[in-house]
Amino acid sequence: MSSEKLSTFFFDSERIIELRRQVQPYSAKEDLWSWYVLRRMSIYITILFEKMRLTPNAVSWLSVLFVLLSGLFMVMATPTSFILAFVAYNLGYLFDCVDGELARMTKKNPSLDFL
Incomplete structure (x- = not known):
């Protein structure tokens, strides 16, 4: 599998x-x-999240929370808040990657059943 692309x-x-x-x-x-x-x-x-039995939807909500938190930090407009915004945004983005992986790993399709 030499042509296989994995990160x-x-x-x-x-x-x-x-x-x-x-x-x-x-x-x-x-x-x-x-x-x-x-x-x-x-x-x-x-x-880690699979061992903690978190659902893909829970991880999606974590992602939303951190992205919204990054926006809040940006509004504060201080040097420290910009660093916190960068960290929060990247955690949100990371959790966005994780929710899909967790769904594929656990064979659970994320749904909007909470609405």
Whole structure:
């Protein structure tokens, strides 16, 4: 599988690589930050959240919470709040990656059943 494209760390075990194959399908539309940074970390968060029995919907709500929090920090417009906004936004983006991976891992389709 030399032509296979996976976003991996050099220390990934065979189990992690197999999980990446299962839950991180390659997309040519994926942006560089997501591919080179977030996807490499997200599988470990996905495994943690799966062990904690979080649902994909719960992780989606975490993502929304952190993205909204980043907006709040931006409105504050201080040097510290801009750093916090950067961190909060990236956590929201990371959780956005994780919710899809968790859905594929647990075979649960995220739904809007909470409405």
